[in-house]
């Protein structure tokens with residue numbers, strides 16, 4: 047997976063395909079809401095498994111009934127790259143199974 051920094055336009059174009067995700071500072075970010083605290087904790091475990099599979103890790107925050115992610119690519123000096131969008135897409139793909147919105 048390439049780790050070249052994406053341009054602002056590329057980021058904006060790609061974000062249109064990921065409703066709910068945004069650029070927060072220099073990181074892709076999304077907060078999911080879950081039905082219960084335990085459901086949120088279970089999603090954190092699943093996201094961690096995906097992140098280890100991809101070898102790409104977000105700052106992952108468990109709230110009362112939320113799971114928040116913020117990610118950029120350390121190997122690219124903190125730029126946003128394809129690897130960040132791959133992670134965002136993979137998390138979106140599992141979110142509905144967790145009842146996350």
Ligand SMILES: C[C@H](O)[C@H](O)[C@H]1CNC2=NC(N)=NC(=O)C2=N1
Pocket residue numbers: 101102103104117118119120121122
């Ligand atoms: C050595 C290890 O493969 C690297 O540090 C991986 C781990 N997880 C990572 N996560 C993120 N967000 N960016 C990286 O560049 C990165 N690199």
